[in-house]
Amino acid sequence: MPVPEDRRLDEIESRLHREDPQFARAFADGRPRRPREYRYHRAWLLLAAALGALAAGMFLAHGLLIAAGLVFAGVAGELFDPHRRERGTRCPPSGS
Structure with a gap:
């Protein structure tokens, strides 16, 4: 992947960790759960x-x-x- 796309993915990942850490942690563990908006x-x-x-x-x-x-x-x-x-x-x- 080109560098700008890697940077964009890193920004998305950091925003996800900031907004809903439980969802990000569960997604990383391979057991996804609903995002906060749908609980x-x-x-x-x-x-x-x-x-x-x-x-x-x-x-x-x-x-x-x-x-x-x-x-x-x-x-x-x-x-x-x-x-x-x-x-x-x-x-x-x-x-x-």
């Missing part, structure tokens, strides 16, 4: 808690519990987006 343990846990709160709120006819369950279900849904960190903020730019 949803917290999202599933939050979604289960949200649906539990929603079901309890519906069973008890308690509006605040229903609202909290819906809000947390929305937050959990947002956590399932693997590219949520790549998007910018939703605040409009301040113009003078």
